[in-house]
Structure formats: C-alpha cells, structure tokens
Amino acid sequence: MSKLFLMFFGGRKNPVWVGYVFITVALIILPFLVEASMxxxxxxxxxxxxxxxxxxxxxxxxxxxxxxxxxxxxxxxxxxxxxxxxxxxxxxxxxxxxxxxxxxxxxxxxxxxxxxxxxxxxxxxxxxxxxxxxxxxxxxxxxxxxxxxxxxxxxxxxxxxxxxxxxxxxxxxxxxxxxxxxxxxxxxxxxxxxxxxxxxxxxxxxxxxxxxxxxxxxxxxxxxxxxxxxxxxxxxxxxxxxxxxxxxxxxxxxxxxxxxxxxxxxxxxLESIMVLCMVVLGGMGNIWGVILGTFLLAILPEVLRDVSGPIQENVLGRVWLDPESLRMVLFGLALILVMLLRPSGLWPKR
Amino acid sequence: MKKKIIAEISDITKTFGGLVALSNIDLNIKGGEIFGLIGPNGAGKTTLFNILTGMYRPTKGFFKLEDVELTRLPPHLIVKAGLARTFQNIRLFGTMTGLENVMVGCHVRTNIGVVGAILRHKGARQEEERIKDRARSLIDYVGLNASSAQAASTLSYGDQRRLEIARALATSPKVIALDEPAAGMNPTETSQLRELLVKIREDGITILLIEHDVKLVMGLCDTVAVLDYGIKIAEGTPSEIKSNPEVIRAYLGGDVP
Structure with missing residues (x-):
C-alpha cells in the first residue's frame, strides 16, 4: 500500500505520511461530501x-x-x-x-x-x-x-x-x-x-x-x-x-x-450469502479486496434502485419494470459477470 | 563406532477390514544413519509412514523415538517430538511462497499467540525475525535461493521436492522421513538430491527413506529393509540385501518356495 501512495505522490519527493494524511482527511470529510451531494x-x-x-x-x-x-x-x-x-x-x-x-x-x-x-x-x-x-x-x-x-x-x-x-x-x-x-x-x-x-x-x-x-x-x-x-x-x-x-x-x-x-x-x-458474496467478489483472503467487494455490494443495489427508474422513463418512455425487483436482477447479473471475468475476485491476493 | 538406536518400531500391524497391510513389522533405526525402506508397489511402505507420523493408527504394536512412545499421538505432537515427513505426492502450500512454506515449518518450535501477533511486542518481533532467518538459511541449505519468493505451485518439480525437505527440516526434526523424494526426478536432480541427503546426514539428522530408485538407495543407505505384502522379508546392509534370494524373488518374481 505505501508503495502505491509513493507512486501516487511522486516518489521520493513526498514522504509516505503525505499519503496517509490525504487518506485520513478524505475519510473525515467523506460523510459531509456525501450528504451535500446525495x-x-x-x-x-x-x-x-x-x-x-x-x-x-x-x-x-x-x-x-x-x-x-x-x-x-x-x-x-x-x-x-x-x-x-x-x-x-x-x-x-x-x-x-x-x-x-x-x-x-x-x-x-x-x-x-x-x-x-x-x-x-x-x-x-x-x-x-x-x-x-x-x-x-x-x-x-x-x-x-x-x-x-x-x-x-x-x-x-x-x-x-x-x-x-x-x-x-x-x-x-x-x-x-x-x-x-x-x-x-x-x-x-x-x-x-x-x-x-x-x-x-x-x-x-x-x-x-x-x-x-x-x-x-x-x-x-x-x-x-x-x-x-x-x-x-x-x-x-x-x-x-x-x-x-x-x-x-x-x-x-x-x-x-x-x-x-x-x-x-x-x-x-440471504444475509449470510450476501456477506460471503462480498468476500468472494472482492477477493478471498485479501483484506483490501474484501473491503472493496463490500462497498460495491453494499452500495451497488442502492445505486441501481435510484438509477433504474429514471433510465427506463427516459429511454422507454415509462417504467416497465419495478426498480425494486429490477435491481436484484441487475445485481445478480453483475455478480455473474465479475465471476466470469475475474474468477478469483476483483482484487485477489496475488 | 557403534551407533545408538534412535527410533524403535516394534510389532507394528495394520489391517484395513480383512486386508492385512502390515504385519508385525520390527525396525530399529540407528541415530545418524540413512535407513532405506524399499519394496514393490503396495508393499505397505507408505502405510508404515502414515502410522509413524500419526496419520493412521496401528492395529497393534508401538513406535518409540528416543525411548518416548509416540504411537497413537496426533500428528502435530509427533512432529513436536522430532519426526518430520515429506509426501510421495508433493503436498506444498501452493499459493504461499517458498519462503512462507518453510516458515510454516517453524510453527511447531515457536509459540506467539493471538495477543502477541496483534500487539507485536518485542518478543513477538524477535520470534518473527528468528523464523524468517531460519527459513532463509534452510532455503539456502537446500539450494533454492533463486526461487524462494515464487509461489510454491509455480516451482519446478525438483525444486518442489527440495522445498518439501526444507519445510520438514524447519520443524527441527531428529528423524526426517522422506517418501520417494526422487520420484519423477531427472538424473541431475537425483544427484543433487543425493548430495543434499548426505549433507543432512552429516548434520546429524537421521533419515528414513522410502525410495523406488534402487541405485540411489543402494549407494546411499547404511541399512536397508525390504517390505513385501506387508511383511518385512529382509534387513541389512545394501550388499546383503542385493544378494538376498527373498528380495530377488520379490522384485523379479520366481518360484514360490
């Protein structure tokens, strides 16, 4: 991880802690940004x-x-x-x-x-x-x-x-x-x-x-x-x-x-399976992968719920499929796609 | 120089239902020797290994290492007592690197628990350093420096065999039991293996060797025992074994007397 920060912040010029400070500040102001925008x-x-x-x-x-x-x-x-x-x-x-x-x-x-x-x-x-x-x-x-x-x-x-x-x-x-x-x-x-x-x-x-x-x-x-x-x-x-x-x-x-x-x-x-999906989708055994998988699976269904209604209205003229049920279909599809394209998870251990 | 007996196998019998896999096996392995165990396929060699290392329970008999009885103990306590093994069909921890595999071998001689692992206090850090140093020196010992950072499953066949030996050595064994270490090796790899085994013996570790490569066994072992259909048919120096009519019959076939 620290290497990633180093690359991101221009190598030797900036010490590692700059990266950590940046991440910390981002995490602290995140809820305010989220509330303001969404x-x-x-x-x-x-x-x-x-x-x-x-x-x-x-x-x-x-x-x-x-x-x-x-x-x-x-x-x-x-x-x-x-x-x-x-x-x-x-x-x-x-x-x-x-x-x-x-x-x-x-x-x-x-x-x-x-x-x-x-x-x-x-x-x-x-x-x-x-x-x-x-x-x-x-x-x-x-x-x-x-x-x-x-x-x-x-x-x-x-x-x-x-x-x-x-x-x-x-x-x-x-x-x-x-x-x-x-x-x-x-x-x-x-x-x-x-x-x-x-x-x-x-x-x-x-x-x-x-x-x-x-x-x-x-x-x-x-x-x-x-x-x-x-x-x-x-x-x-x-x-x-x-x-x-x-x-x-x-x-x-x-x-x-x-x-x-x-x-x-x-x-x-279903909740057990959901948590297991988060682990498997993110990348079993990799802590950062698991967190990534969790955030995707916790947030994606909500995004799909918000988005699938308006998209249908704009493209098809009216809402054909209830966003609530459609989101589970899309969610399942997303899982299948990830497993087909990245069978060992989005961010595998090695 | 008369060598002391380090491992005593007495009257070991194992039956699977009606099948007698081993019957009344007695073996005495002397400290610091390479003890070869040969026999045709299905003779019961690996079964005996599995009994010694706690994977199977014998039907009868006992096994002592340095006068401590180990029969019927669970595998991890047998390793702790000083008997380590390798497997006929290589069983490395595939996704771990070569170095990590050897570090796992150090598990039994170390003891930091959950609290130490989380707090990583001075003692825990020192132990971790010791584990790493020992693993590195063993990697060096078996000559795997170049590939120790690779996942074990990506190593070549011969390297995997040597890594298994390094991992077993990491448990600091008194006796190391090798199940067909030369199987599938080319002549170069076999001769490297022979050098490694000689080195291990020189370092005072007793070797119990199951092997099909008769040339390797005869050239290397101090004592050889032959199993056939679960019965020990001969035991002695390689030259005695070579001229033993029972052994010749078992290997080449012939009239049943």
Missing part, C-alpha cells in the same frame, strides 16, 4: 457499508484465510446484535454502557464461534457448508421462538428502543452542532464505525502476517500437510472460528445500536 440517506448507506465491511473481514478470517466455508456466519452477527439489544434496552431494563457491551458481545460471539467450530472440526468443504448453514438457521429460529415459555427475545416482533452509543451522556443518534457543522446520528456513527473498521483491519493485517495467519493459510492449502508440519489444526481452526465470530459480534452490536431495533428477520440465510 442526501442524508446515503450517509446511512455508507454506515451500513462500514458495518458490512467489519462483518466481511470477520468472515474473511474463516473463509479467506483458513478456507472454512461458512454459510451461517450471519448467526454471529445476530448473536452480537441480540447481546447488545438485551443488555441495553427496556426488554430487561438493563442499560449497560457501550464500552461494557462491546467486549461482552465480542466474547459471547466468540464463544458461539467455538460452539459452531467444535463439532465441525472434521468436516471440510461442502459438508462444513451444510452444517454451518444449519447452525445459522438454528440461531435465527431460536431468536424467533424464544418469546415463550420465558420471553427473552420477544420473538418475531423483535426488540425495540435499543440504546444508542452514549458518550458522556450524549447520545450519538441525535443531531449535534459542533463548530457550526451539523452532525446527525448517521454522521456520528460514521466515525465510530470507521474507527472500529480501521481497528478490525489493523487486527486482520497483524494476524495475517503472523505465525497464526500462516497456519490458517496452510490449513486452507492442505490440511493434512499442515498437520504434518506440526500445526495443531484443531486449535488453529477453532481460533479462526472464534476470531471471525467475534468481529461479527461487534458488527452486530453496532447494527443493533445504530438501528435501535432488531428482529430475527435481519438474520436470514
């Missing part, structure tokens, strides 16, 4: 893209690094979201502060990761995919039905009025004016999510370039050979499940607090 809805879309990026990076540890195909990943997102919802909402009357819930969500989701990982250690490929798919559904169905005999999750109705992040008594979902600039909830959350995403990227890069990251890739490439090189494949795989799940848990918590509402509907199989 409206506040798009800042929210950007926020969701950041949440998805965290989620995809977590899945990338499991699928991209360790090569364990997980089709139930959204379950950890659900666990994180419900952990936050139960600990900071009128549901049980608990209102823990965010700095307590984030680590709790991290640990709880990690435990669920190990719970899924432990029975599937001997499974590979398709078989693992089927079991993880089942796991994802089990979690969702539990959330859907745990309103009786004792009401824990409120069932299909979901949990409402979830506390937003509060810093020094100031709620982040309300609008604030600082130095004449209006910070809406979406703006404030943008910075929190950006910080968490950068932290996730940092952890992922560190893990990737470590003894453990190499062990994960070795297991992905050839599990038998990895064992024969003295890697305790059981522990290393469980670690991948736990780390991936933990990031999913944090992302889920952020989702719950940002939305203020969770219900089992948000954690259907």
């Amino acid at each position: 409206g506040r809805t798009w800042v929210r879309i950007l926020d969701f893209a950041l949440i998805y990026a965290m989620l995809a990076l977590g899945l990338n540890i499991v699928v991209g690094f360790a090569g364990l195909l997980d089709l139930g990943y959204i379950a950890f997102y659900a666990v994180g979201a419900y952990t936050w919802a139960l600990l900071a909402s009128p549901q049980f009357g608990l209102h823990l502060p965010f700095w307590a819930i984030i680590p709790i969500g991290f640990v709880v989701a990690g435990i669920f990761g190990v719970l899924l990982g432990a029975p599937t250690l001997r499974l590979r490929g398709d078989y693992l995919a089927i079991v993880t798919l089942g796991f994802g559904e089990i979690v969702r169905i539990f959330l859907n039905n745990l309103d009786h005999p004792i009401n824990i999750t409120n069932g299909p109705v979901g949990i409402n009025l979830i506390d937003p992040i509060q810093i020094a008594g100031v709620s982040l979902t309300k609008s604030h004016e600082i130095l004449g600039l209006e910070f809406s909830g979406a703006h404030s959350y943008y910075y929190v999510l950006l910080f968490l995403l950068l932290a996730t990227v940092f952890v992922c890069i560190r893990l990737e370039n470590s003894r453990l990251g190499r062990a994960w890739v070795a297991i992905r490439e050839d599990e038998t050979a990895a064992q024969a090189m003295g890697i305790n494949t059981r522990n290393v795989k469980l670690l991948a499940f736990a780390m991936g799940a933990s990031f999913g848990g944090i992302a889920g918590g952020m989702f719950a607090s940002f939305q203020g509402f969770v219900s089992p509907e948000s954690f259907i199989l």
Whole structure:
C-alpha cells in the first residue's frame, strides 16, 4: 500500500505520511461530501457499508484465510446484535454502557464461534457448508421462538428502543452542532464505525502476517500437510472460528445500536450469502479486496434502485419494470459477470 | 563406532477390514544413519509412514523415538517430538511462497499467540525475525535461493521436492522421513538430491527413506529393509540385501518356495 501512495505522490519527493494524511482527511470529510451531494440517506448507506465491511473481514478470517466455508456466519452477527439489544434496552431494563457491551458481545460471539467450530472440526468443504448453514438457521429460529415459555427475545416482533452509543451522556443518534457543522446520528456513527473498521483491519493485517495467519493459510492449502508440519489444526481452526465470530459480534452490536431495533428477520440465510458474496467478489483472503467487494455490494443495489427508474422513463418512455425487483436482477447479473471475468475476485491476493 | 538406536518400531500391524497391510513389522533405526525402506508397489511402505507420523493408527504394536512412545499421538505432537515427513505426492502450500512454506515449518518450535501477533511486542518481533532467518538459511541449505519468493505451485518439480525437505527440516526434526523424494526426478536432480541427503546426514539428522530408485538407495543407505505384502522379508546392509534370494524373488518374481 505505501508503495502505491509513493507512486501516487511522486516518489521520493513526498514522504509516505503525505499519503496517509490525504487518506485520513478524505475519510473525515467523506460523510459531509456525501450528504451535500446525495442526501442524508446515503450517509446511512455508507454506515451500513462500514458495518458490512467489519462483518466481511470477520468472515474473511474463516473463509479467506483458513478456507472454512461458512454459510451461517450471519448467526454471529445476530448473536452480537441480540447481546447488545438485551443488555441495553427496556426488554430487561438493563442499560449497560457501550464500552461494557462491546467486549461482552465480542466474547459471547466468540464463544458461539467455538460452539459452531467444535463439532465441525472434521468436516471440510461442502459438508462444513451444510452444517454451518444449519447452525445459522438454528440461531435465527431460536431468536424467533424464544418469546415463550420465558420471553427473552420477544420473538418475531423483535426488540425495540435499543440504546444508542452514549458518550458522556450524549447520545450519538441525535443531531449535534459542533463548530457550526451539523452532525446527525448517521454522521456520528460514521466515525465510530470507521474507527472500529480501521481497528478490525489493523487486527486482520497483524494476524495475517503472523505465525497464526500462516497456519490458517496452510490449513486452507492442505490440511493434512499442515498437520504434518506440526500445526495443531484443531486449535488453529477453532481460533479462526472464534476470531471471525467475534468481529461479527461487534458488527452486530453496532447494527443493533445504530438501528435501535432488531428482529430475527435481519438474520436470514440471504444475509449470510450476501456477506460471503462480498468476500468472494472482492477477493478471498485479501483484506483490501474484501473491503472493496463490500462497498460495491453494499452500495451497488442502492445505486441501481435510484438509477433504474429514471433510465427506463427516459429511454422507454415509462417504467416497465419495478426498480425494486429490477435491481436484484441487475445485481445478480453483475455478480455473474465479475465471476466470469475475474474468477478469483476483483482484487485477489496475488 | 557403534551407533545408538534412535527410533524403535516394534510389532507394528495394520489391517484395513480383512486386508492385512502390515504385519508385525520390527525396525530399529540407528541415530545418524540413512535407513532405506524399499519394496514393490503396495508393499505397505507408505502405510508404515502414515502410522509413524500419526496419520493412521496401528492395529497393534508401538513406535518409540528416543525411548518416548509416540504411537497413537496426533500428528502435530509427533512432529513436536522430532519426526518430520515429506509426501510421495508433493503436498506444498501452493499459493504461499517458498519462503512462507518453510516458515510454516517453524510453527511447531515457536509459540506467539493471538495477543502477541496483534500487539507485536518485542518478543513477538524477535520470534518473527528468528523464523524468517531460519527459513532463509534452510532455503539456502537446500539450494533454492533463486526461487524462494515464487509461489510454491509455480516451482519446478525438483525444486518442489527440495522445498518439501526444507519445510520438514524447519520443524527441527531428529528423524526426517522422506517418501520417494526422487520420484519423477531427472538424473541431475537425483544427484543433487543425493548430495543434499548426505549433507543432512552429516548434520546429524537421521533419515528414513522410502525410495523406488534402487541405485540411489543402494549407494546411499547404511541399512536397508525390504517390505513385501506387508511383511518385512529382509534387513541389512545394501550388499546383503542385493544378494538376498527373498528380495530377488520379490522384485523379479520366481518360484514360490
């Protein structure tokens, strides 16, 4: 990356930090530019893209690094979201502060990761995919039905009025004016999510370039050979499940607090597949590729929704196909094209 | 000089359903020697390898390395105890570079965990440096300097074989088990391999060698054992093996006595 910046900023004349400063400033003013040009809805879309990026990076540890195909990943997102919802909402009357819930969500989701990982250690490929798919559904169905005999999750109705992040008594979902600039909830959350995403990227890069990251890739490439090189494949795989799940848990918590509402509907199989698409489309195993894939897939459907109606009116005279359904068709087409033209993702590892 | 026995294989038997793949195999491998294991196809050589390295569980018998029993331990603990292996059908980590493959081999002798990897404190950085240095010196040792930055799957066949040996050496083994390292090699590559094996022996690492290239085995090994249909039919120095009638019958066919 730093080489890229160097090239961009004219080689030796400018030091690397100029590139970093430029990127930092761009990321800080981005939500204002987006709001000014496209409206506040798009800042929210950007926020969701950041949440998805965290989620995809977590899945990338499991699928991209360790090569364990997980089709139930959204379950950890659900666990994180419900952990936050139960600990900071009128549901049980608990209102823990965010700095307590984030680590709790991290640990709880990690435990669920190990719970899924432990029975599937001997499974590979398709078989693992089927079991993880089942796991994802089990979690969702539990959330859907745990309103009786004792009401824990409120069932299909979901949990409402979830506390937003509060810093020094100031709620982040309300609008604030600082130095004449209006910070809406979406703006404030943008910075929190950006910080968490950068932290996730940092952890992922560190893990990737470590003894453990190499062990994960070795297991992905050839599990038998990895064992024969003295890697305790059981522990290393469980670690991948736990780390991936933990990031999913944090992302889920952020989702719950940002939305203020969770219900089992948000954690259907399609969501798991969507996150997997982000990882695969961007380039499995490459952190920057995964982020690219996430932003494309989180933003493209919204662009298609906005664009496909007016285009039909201009070209065909009236709207023939409902933009809402057309966008999924175009979205699918885009996925097929990418996979045909760049089978190892848009930005592959090597 | 009398050499000490480093690996003791005793009464190893393996059955797959009704098929007896190995029956009552006893082998004693002395420290610092090259021990050859030969036999016709299907004689059970690779099965024995898989038992020694923990991939299979024996039906009966035990295996000790330096008087520590390793039978039925999982593969990673056997590697930790000092027995490393290569594979008959090369099993490198294809997308990783040659250097990274060898670095994976260092896994078992290092121990930085998640926290160390994320914080990258002084100890973690030093360990990472040690891993890199060791991997580089092993790449150098097997003579792969020129291509160590390439993805392993793009290396030539002979280079892949040597990289597998370097990766196994990275686990700091006492005994290294090589499963047909010369298979598919041309004469130049085979003679380079022979030099490498001699060098490894000189450095005090015991070699257990499965090989079909009889010329290589006879010229290189200190002791040779012959398997046929899961039974050890002969054991001795190469010259003893060459003149053993049982071995000649197994290899060339002949009347069943």
